[in-house]
Amino acid sequence: MSSAKHLRNKGIILSLTSQILWGTTGNVAQYLFSTTHITVNWIISFRMILAGFILLGFTWMTKGLKYTTAVWHGKKSAISLLIFSIFGMLGIQLTYFMTIKYSNAATATILQFTSPVVIIAYVAIRHRKWPSFLEMITVLFAVVGTFLLITQGDLSTLSVPLTALIWGLLLAASNSLYILMPIKLLHDFGTLPIVAWAFFIGGVIMNFVQPAWVGGPPVSWANFWILLFMVVPATVFAYMMELLSIPLLPPVTISLLQAAEPISATLIAVFFMGVSFNWIGVIGIVLVIGTVFVEAIPYHKKPVIKPKNG
Numbered sequence: 001m002s003s004a005k006h007l008r009n010k011g012i013i014l015s016l017t018s019q020i021l022w023g024t025t026g027n028v029a030q031y032l033f034s035t036t037h038i039t040v041n042w043i044i045s046f047r048m049i050l051a052g053f054i055l056l057g058f059t060w061m062t063k064g065l066k067y068t069t070a071v072w073h074g075k076k077s078a079i080s081l082l083i084f085s086i087f088g089m090l091g092i093q094l095t096y097f098m099t100i101k102y103s104n105a106a107t108a109t110i111l112q113f114t115s116p117v118v119i120i121a122y123v124a125i126r127h128r129k130w131p132s133f134l135e136m137i138t139v140l141f142a143v144v145g146t147f148l149l150i151t152q153g154d155l156s157t158l159s160v161p162l163t164a165l166i167w168g169l170l171l172a173a174s175n176s177l178y179i180l181m182p183i184k185l186l187h188d189f190g191t192l193p194i195v196a197w198a199f200f201i202g203g204v205i206m207n208f209v210q211p212a213w214v215g216g217p218p219v220s221w222a223n224f225w226i227l228l229f230m231v232v233p234a235t236v237f238a239y240m241m242e243l244l245s246i247p248l249l250p251p252v253t254i255s256l257l258q259a260a261e262p263i264s265a266t267l268i269a270v271f272f273m274g275v276s277f278n279w280i281g282v283i284g285i286v287l288v289i290g291t292v293f294v295e296a297i298p299y300h301k302k303p304v305i306k307p308k309n310g
Contacts, residue, residue: 011248014258018241023264025234026096026105027273030227033101036217040212041096045203046227048093049212051235052200058236059192071189071197080185081197088178088201089195095171103164106269108261110149110288111168115175116144116295122176138294141287148284150275159281191243199235255296262289 031215032038059068070075098106120135131139152159160168185194205210246254266285269275277285 001006007248008044011245012253012257014241015218015249015254016260017244018238018245019257019260020264021234021238023243023261024243024268025033025111026109026265027268028099028234029085029097029228030269030273031227032223036223037215039210039215040094040101041147041203041206042091042212042215043230045206045210046212046216047231047235047285048090048199048204050209050231052198052203054060054232054236055239056146056193056200058240059196063190063192066188068193068196070194071185077188079183080182081194082201084181084185084194085198085201086205086279087133087197088174088181090205091174092171092178093202095167096173098165099167099171102167103160103236104269104273104275106262106266106273106285107149107160107164108168108171108273109265110285111146112171112175113262113288114146114290115147115172115179116291117142118173118176119179122180123273134294134297140292141291144285145290148280149277149288152284153280161199195239245251252296259292262292 029043032043056068064257071081096108096112097248097298117139117174120131124131124135150158150160158165182194217227249257253297264283270277
């Protein structure tokens, strides 16, 4: 096997694994919500503060203190980081887990993938020009897919609770903010320190709302391993694997592999969490996931960073 092919295969494995881990996270959170008394605020406080601490420690040890803290050396960049941490990172965590609480992990992940509609609308308004043909196809897929998912063919009722739908739409908006807000920060200071600080800052803020040492799940080995999975493999390792895969793969391949997140979340929800969709709902899911493939067409490139909540 050639060296280039070996590196490409390594990148695919790393990227695919990170997407599957993120797809699994929501279902694990759904399980905790249904079997314990923990709240959304607690899981966010616990996960963000611990993951942020670990990621900061890793960045410090591998890149040095100067690289890790560079973003704080300028007033403008520090303020931008604080705003992103609150409205981007914390915002997407809150809306994601609230959507799961009122529906399920599959629905939350799928609704998250409608965020290109918000981004396309924002870019069109900002630059005062109509979206391209492929962008219009993306909007059509996302809107029709979401409509089919939430109605599943019955226009007289919603298969997704209205509260979950509202949180899901807020999730799509938060997802868009997460994509658009940190572009300059990521370019100037690197992905790892920005993600690490955003997790840590969001965790600190949430611990004022809900301390991580109060209101946790019952002490048991099962809950210990579940929480460990959510913080270490599904957050810390997943982010690192995605970062490692980026230089090994072309952008189009990475974009296509992102479809593994909603697919894995849906399959786990159906086969292990008792979630069901009729054939119309399945068509809706396929259409929303199809936006990933439309966005990945080589001649349709956007300078954005794909966000992760899971």
